[in-house]
Amino acid sequence: MARNTERRAALVDAAVAVLAREGARGLTFRAVDAEAAVPVGTASNYFTDRDDLLNQVDSHLHRRLAPVPAVLARLLEAPRDRALVLEFMRDLVARAIRDRTGYLALFEMRLEATRRPALRASYTASVRGDLEQAMEFHRDAGLPGGDPTVAVLYLAVLGLLLEHLTLPGVLEGVLPGVAVPDALLERIVTTIVPEDRAGDGNSDRA
CATH class of the missing domain: 1.10.10.60 (Homeodomain-like)
Known part of the structure; x- marks a missing residue:
């Protein structure tokens, strides 16, 4: 080759x-x-x-859609609280919007994986690896909540990106006074992520 x-x-x-x-x-x-x-x-x-x-x-x-190391380092200078989780999610959504083509390709990969067993196996392992890495990062950074928090946040933000990048008109105007995606993203994080810091005895890691 x-x-x-x-x-x-x-x-x-x-x-x-x-x-x-x-x-x-x-x-x-x-x-x-x-x-x-x-x-x-x-x-x-x-x-x-x-x-x-x-x-x-x-x-x-x-690799193309990964966070920029310098941005991660800057964000990690802040207190490890729910507000920091929101900033991480804002960075994720901003990257998705900047590279809409890349994220649409990811969605297409998911659909194609339902039709091709070999791709389904490899792509499942790839996406699962990303989720496990996100959980590990969340734990190591001392962010509030545990693995279940990260899993639910992952599902919610994935749904937000799917709607915003494919059918943005679905959410626009449905929730008066809630800007999409910014205010809706904040609502997601506030609803899912606890205020306490991980390790304070109230983590839902188990």
């Missing part, structure tokens, strides 16, 4: 764009070549098959 890492990265980014715009059915090597503006047949030199391409997209998106 070809080993030009820059060309491979460009092809994977092109695959992300195609996946977000056309859905999984439109993700062909020819479509990736066209999106990347490279000669026909280039993608087939870098990926063994469609499953390989989808796995590469998964790995690439996890």
Whole structure:
């Protein structure tokens, strides 16, 4: 297989764009070549098959959508309370909005995983790994609440992103006076995350 890492990265980014715009059915090597503006047949030199391409997209998106280390370091200078959890969630939502294409591709990956057993197994492991990493980060940072808090927060914010990035009109105006996504995100965090600090004896980790 070809080993030009820059060309491979460009092809994977092109695959992300195609996946977000056309859905999984439109993700062909020819479509990736066209999106990347490279000669026909280039993608087939870098990926063994469609499953390989989808796995590469998964790995690439996890790096592309990851938080910026400097931003995490700055946020961690603040007190470890519910307000800090809200700031982390604001950063997550802001990254999703900035890279809407990347997040739409993630949603398409979920749908495609329901149809392809091999992808379902690998993508389940990938997403579960992210959730477990988030739980570990929450614990190590001493943030309020425990693993169940993180799990419920994950589900709530995932739902918010799904609506806001795909059908924003569903939530707009339904809750008068509640701005989407900012005020709604704050409501989610306030509802789910306890005020106490983790380790103060009121954690729901168990």
